[in-house]
Amino acid sequence: MRLAREDLFWRIEPLLSMVERPSRYLNHEWGAVEEQPGPFHVCVMYPDVYDVGLPNLGLAILYDELNRLDGISCERAYLPWIDMSALMRERNIPLLSLESSSPVASFDIVGITLAHELVCTNIVEVLDLSGITLRADERDEDEPFVVAGGPSVWNAEPVAPMFDAMLLGDGEHALALISECVRDGRAQGLARVDILRRLAKLPGVYVPSLYDVVVDQTSTRWGYAVPKEGESVPEVVYKHCIEHLSDTEPVAQRIVPYLTVVQDRLTVEVLRGCARGCRFCQAGMTYRPVRERPKDQIIEAVNRGLQTSGYDECCLSSLSTTDHSQCADVLHELYAELGEKGVRVSIPSQRLDSFGVDMASAARSSRKTGLTFAPEAGSQRLRDVINKNVTDQNMDEAARNAFENGYRRMKLYFMMGLPTETDEDLRGIARMAERVAQIGREVCGPRSRVTVSISVAVFVPKCQTPFQWEGQLPLEETHRRQHVMLEAATDRAVRISYHDAETSLIEGVLSKMGRTGFDLVLAAWKNGCRFDAWTDQFDFDRWNDAARGIGLDLEDIACERFDLDARLPWDHVSPGVSKGFLQREWRRAVDEQTTKDCTMNSCTGCGVCQTLRVSNDLAGERQ
Amino acid sequence: MSTLDPHACRLRVRYKKDGRLAHLGHLEVMGTVMRSVRRAGLPFEVSNGFARRMRIQFCQALPVGASSVAEYFDLLMPEPVNADEALDELRRCTPPSLAPLEAALLPRRLPALEAWADRTQWDVLLDGGVDKQQFIDGLEAALARGTLEFMRGDKPRKLDLVSTLVSCDASASEEGLRLVLQTRATERGSLRPAVLVRSVAGCEPSYVCRMGQWHENPDGTLLSPL
Numbered sequence: 001m002r003l004a005r006e007d008l009f010w011r012i013e014p015l016l017s018m019v020e021r022p023s024r025y026l027n028h029e030w031g032a033v034e035e036q037p038g039p040f041h042v043c044v045m046y047p048d049v050y051d052v053g054l055p056n057l058g059l060a061i062l063y064d065e066l067n068r069l070d071g072i073s074c075e076r077a078y079l080p081w082i083d084m085s086a087l088m089r090e091r092n093i094p095l096l097s098l099e100s101s102s103p104v105a106s107f108d109i110v111g112i113t114l115a116h117e118l119v120c121t122n123i124v125e126v127l128d129l130s131g132i133t134l135r136a137d138e139r140d141e142d143e144p145f146v147v148a149g150g151p152s153v154w155n156a157e158p159v160a161p162m163f164d165a166m167l168l169g170d171g172e173h174a175l176a177l178i179s180e181c182v183r184d185g186r187a188q189g190l191a192r193v194d195i196l197r198r199l200a201k202l203p204g205v206y207v208p209s210l211y212d213v214v215v216d217q218t219s220t221r222w223g224y225a226v227p228k229e230g231e232s233v234p235e236v237v238y239k240h241c242i243e244h245l246s247d248t249e250p251v252a253q254r255i256v257p258y259l260t261v262v263q264d265r266l267t268v269e270v271l272r273g274c275a276r277g278c279r280f281c282q283a284g285m286t287y288r289p290v291r292e293r294p295k296d297q298i299i300e301a302v303n304r305g306l307q308t309s310g311y312d313e314c315c316l317s318s319l320s321t322t323d324h325s326q327c328a329d330v331l332h333e334l335y336a337e338l339g340e341k342g343v344r345v346s347i348p349s350q351r352l353d354s355f356g357v358d359m360a361s362a363a364r365s366s367r368k369t370g371l372t373f374a375p376e377a378g379s380q381r382l383r384d385v386i387n388k389n390v391t392d393q394n395m396d397e398a399a400r401n402a403f404e405n406g407y408r409r410m411k412l413y414f415m416m417g418l419p420t421e422t423d424e425d426l427r428g429i430a431r432m433a434e435r436v437a438q439i440g441r442e443v444c445g446p447r448s449r450v451t452v453s454i455s456v457a458v459f460v461p462k463c464q465t466p467f468q469w470e471g472q473l474p475l476e477e478t479h480r481r482q483h484v485m486l487e488a489a490t491d492r493a494v495r496i497s498y499h500d501a502e503t504s505l506i507e508g509v510l511s512k513m514g515r516t517g518f519d520l521v522l523a524a525w526k527n528g529c530r531f532d533a534w535t536d537q538f539d540f541d542r543w544n545d546a547a548r549g550i551g552l553d554l555e556d557i558a559c560e561r562f563d564l565d566a567r568l569p570w571d572h573v574s575p576g577v578s579k580g581f582l583q584r585e586w587r588r589a590v591d592e593q594t595t596k597d598c599t600m601n602s603c604t605g606c607g608v609c610q611t612l613r614v615s616n617d618l619a620g621e622r623q
Numbered sequence: 624m625s626t627l628d629p630h631a632c633r634l635r636v637r638y639k640k641d642g643r644l645a646h647l648g649h650l651e652v653m654g655t656v657m658r659s660v661r662r663a664g665l666p667f668e669v670s671n672g673f674a675r676r677m678r679i680q681f682c683q684a685l686p687v688g689a690s691s692v693a694e695y696f697d698l699l700m701p702e703p704v705n706a707d708e709a710l711d712e713l714r715r716c717t718p719p720s721l722a723p724l725e726a727a728l729l730p731r732r733l734p735a736l737e738a739w740a741d742r743t744q745w746d747v748l749l750d751g752g753v754d755k756q757q758f759i760d761g762l763e764a765a766l767a768r769g770t771l772e773f774m775r776g777d778k779p780r781k782l783d784l785v786s787t788l789v790s791c792d793a794s795a796s797e798e799g800l801r802l803v804l805q806t807r808a809t810e811r812g813s814l815r816p817a818v819l820v821r822s823v824a825g826c827e828p829s830y831v832c833r834m835g836q837w838h839e840n841p842d843g844t845l846l847s848p849l
């Protein structure tokens with residue numbers, strides 16, 4: 001039901017003294033757009049609490065862009081924490097936006113970020129709390145259009161029934177086009193379904209209700225989506241892709257929160273896309289091609305962003321910042337300018353093979369927190385399988401550089417359960433960590449407090465990657481392999497932590513299923529699941545019960561392998577990387593053959609550039 | 624010609640906290656003030672050592688939910704600035720509900736604000752239903768016992784009421800019972816209005832506002848921070 005647009009802050013104000021962290025619900029932050037004249041109103045929402053959602057750069061970009069447009073206003077909403085949502089339900093208060101404290105169900109468009117698979121139950125919670133009809137095809141004519149976007153749209157089906165439209169790829173300009181399309185359609189008095197048909201013609205927009213799911217002998221048990229009879233919508237929806245990052249506003253993040261949020265700093269996106277070609281990495285396949293922001297624009301943006309926000313830390317973000325052709329120069333220049341002002345400059349994680357001496361010294365402002373590297377696998381053989389083109393020598397040199405530059409802490413990310421993995425590969429992880437600790441002691445002295453923390457995630461096969469046909473490890477086997485690794489690590493300077501195997505299993509299930517996945521998401525939510533990404537809220541038993549209740553077996557789903565030529569549940573949405581390329585990469589993985597990075601070598605034929613008519617856009621020469 | 628005293632490198636600012644932002648915690652207010660200082664482009668000293676932090680001092684934490692017209696911070700500066708201009712810049716760069724109200728340059732060497740400002744005046748409102756006489760009787764009984772016993776989180780606490788409560792004037796108003804409290808921070812603790820109201824009247828105050836802070840001289844006279 002479409003609710004009336006009215007300021008309902010007075011209804012939640014009395015609750016503020018009864019909940020944890022009331023500043024989550026206050027609005028009025030520095031940089032927030034208080035005036036929301038509309039008349040067309042969009043609400044962008046991150047389906048988790050404020051402190052997790054606020055730093056999201058994607059939403060910040062959309063908020064900034066939409067609020068610059070005439071006649072369109074954009075507000076934010078987040079999912080209240082369980083204490084607040086319980087009180088709101090008790091008192092019949094619907095979910096509200098932040099800026100005007102209006103019901104989310106009063107907006108024209110509600111945009112929801114699919115940040116990862118584990119927000120699925122939160123999306124149900126958001127819609128339920130808002131009072132928006134859960135299934136898009138049952139919504140009233142005047143209800144908001146609920147639109148998804150973000151990094152996890154690539155297996156859209158398990159949440160697709162809740163969305164009127166899903167935006168694939170870059171959000172810049174696209175949500176504006178969607179908003180204008182809905183606005184104009186409404187103004188012309190078009191029926192909801194006709195507006196949806198128009199939306200389906202926009203670049204990168206997938207409208208699930210205009211597609212049917214077919215299961216046949218060419219598909220997996222989850223089927224594949226085809227245009228509904230009589231609907232002229234594309235068989236494959238390709239993503240929306242901007243050509244140059246330099247054409248976008250570099251300081252998108254303008255809102256400065258009161259409470260400490262997950263990443264409490266200015267973020268400037270310096271690079272989009274990564275062509276390293278790691279075969280497990282969904283972002284590496286779905287964000288291509290590579291688009292660099294030029295150095296001068298980065299420096300100007302950092303200075304302007306710091307000045308207008310008042311932050312004392314800036315993060316140069318991307319999938320692989322040290323790959324930026326001007327990264328070392330940018331770091332040196334910023335450090336020289338900002339170090340004396342007590343401003344830190346950080347980069348999210350460092351590539352082993354591009355982390356040279358100059359980067360170690362330029363990134364020295366992060367010395368206290370330590371450096372993070374992601375070798376991902378413990379043996380050269382397995383690194384070749386996953387196309388992680390780094391060597392033991394790269395690791396050793398990067399470690400030596402870092403220790404010589406004063407770092408004492410090092411964090412290494414690995415994955416377990418990768419295709420073809422053996423126990424020997426797992427022991428290799430422990431050996432690599434111990435070797436790094438040993439280098440640390442050689443450089444810093446035997447009594448120095450060098451620590452090497454290794455964090456081991458469970459491999460989850462993701463769609464749109466060369467490993468999308470793979471199955472996940474069964475729980476028991478995951479636990480056995482964790483044990484193998486623990487036994488192999490004897491150095492006291494090495495600390496091992498694991499990602500929870502059961503959480504990863506749910507991630508795997510949701511990455512694999514088709515539209516039937518929605519029945520599972522709904523059953524899990526009805527069973528009390530929400531905030532599944534929070535370790536203290538995640539409840540595997542509830543998920544298991546929910547699955548059993550509808551005749552599904554979670555392990556069976558996550559561990560299933562698909563035939564290489566089967567039609568997959570996500571074949572109708574594409575980031576532009578061809579299925580043929582992914583199949584070829586899968587075969588090369590099995591043969592332990594690596595594939596080079598096209599930003600440093602020639603094109604390797606992934607198909608993005610030809611399909612989307614774009615190309616890598618570098619600011620300088622990469623080495 | 625500048626007439627600024629070269630030793631007056633401490634900018635003391637009085638600011639308010641009201642509206643929705645009354646719900647901010649002390650750390651959140653501190654973070655916001657520091658960001659406002661950076662946005663205003665004011666010069667500030669940075670601490671030595673690895674974590675190079677802004678050298679700034681705050682007064683005692685205001686309880687979450689409480690408003691104030693008498694919060695203070697001291698910013699240590701490498702050189703003196705014009706206090707009025709600094710105030711204007713700060714005002715431009717601070718959320719209105721935390722707006723700075725007054726600023727002055729003070730000598731660099733002064734005791735830390737938090738310990739120095741040990742006297743506070745509070746304006747407290749109790750929703751209808753609490754009778755003035757009943758409250759006064761309850762307060763007198765508490766004063767006769769001498770100590771307040773209360774829970775902070777799940778820990779039992781005790782506070783000497785005689786030394787921390789200087790005075791309490793109660794008056795009935797249209798909105799409910801209004802209290803004007805004078806409290807004193809001692810080495811063993813300070814009295815929060817909500818704790819007093821909870822113990823004496825068994826309810827939560829509907830409004831708490833810090834109206835002023837001072838330093839108490841040994842002879843009992845009060846010294847203003849500005």
Ligand code: SF4
Pocket residue numbers: 275288289290598599602603604605606607608609610615616
């Ligand atoms: S098409 Fe070629 S150049 Fe373009 S991203 Fe793919 S591999 Fe790189």
